[in-house]
Amino acid sequence: MMFPYPSAAGLHVGNVYAFTGADIYGRFMAMQCKDVFEPMGFDAFGIHSENFAIKQGIHPRQLTAQNVERFRETQLKRIGNRFAWNHEVNTTDPTYYKWTQWLFLQLFKAGLAERKRAAVNWCPSCKTVLADEQVAGGECERCGTEATQRELEQWFFKITRYAQRLLDNLDNLDWSERVKAIQRNWIGRSETDGEVHYHLRDWLISRQRYWGPPIPIIHCDTCGVVPVPEDQLPVELPQTDNWLPQGTGNSPLADIPEFVNTTCPCCGDKARRETDVSDNFLDSAWYFLRYPSSHCSDISFDLEITAHWLPVDMYIGGAEHSVLHLMYTRFITTGDHCGAN
Secondary structure, eight states: OOOOOOOSSSOOHHHHHHHHHHHHHHHHHHHTTOOOOOOOEEOOOSHHHHHHHHHHTSOHHHHHHHHHHHIIIIIITTTTOOOOGGGOEETTSHHHHHHHHHHHHHHHHTTOEEEEEEEEEEETTTTEEEOGGGEETTEETTTOOBOEEEEEEEEEEOGGGGHHHHHHHGGGOOOOHHHHHHHHHHHOEEEETTEEEESOOOEEOEEOSSSSOBOOEEEETTTEEEEOOGGGOOOOOOOOSOOSOOSSSSOGGGGOHHHHEEEOTTTOSEEEEOOOEEOHHHHTTSHHHHGGGTTOSSSSSOHHHHHHHOSOSOOOOOGGGTTHHHHHHHHHHHSSSOOOO
16 A cells, blocks of 8 residues: 555545555455565655645654654554554654665666756745656646746756666556556657657656755765765754755755765765755655565665565555656666665
């Protein structure tokens, strides 16, 4: 089941509707003597949760923790589903986002993460950049504000390298034709004068907000862009009372000197941490890999455990994630950059 956003006072009945159907299927399979694993967790970072915190006037760290507690204890545990709570994940937990940051580093080392200056979608209400997939009809899909264009240096994942592969692999998926059609249209292959073109653009993952995992990169005047050594993960999100989005093109993290100022791991000179955080769609692009290995502290996911439980047999959630979440998930798992360390 797609794990919920704790970005409201309580779980929406639509979530319960979907979770109930999935649980019925799980119970049926268990009655057929199958091993059944029904995990649950919380997609707790990101603009959804932060915007709710802004609306309530409460720090997102405090409010999100309260929401997760309510979702779990007074709602999800009451509906009677077979959730494996001993494998719960929470994307705001450093023991989880350590591995989200580790995944970023694998993509960086594979040449698939790039910081470049480009014209990007900007939401003046959310005060952050948006991926192309997060703009619908020229408006921010989260708040409905008209998106504008700004020139900024941002981090991108080179999903376009996999455009044809992502298109071809749809033929092998046991998905509804509706979902596959949406993905085909978004990839958008076309041919003119013998040249192949795609509608798909590289995945913009930078966010100039507070509530997210810091991107694990260090900027050094001598060495350039340097990845944070893996043994220094997680780069923890610092505590601050000045967390509101600024709209300047910088994250509030840029105003925390004790976070920004660091030492280059290559040359030892003074250096600066990256102050953008990653979009929460990166958190949710791999969580199903973490569920069975959630007890493992020294690896992102155990290969033997993963081979036993994956791939997912039944996945239920909203169709609105057909482009965003499922496209990003397919990209993360398509290449050979996502092996367990």
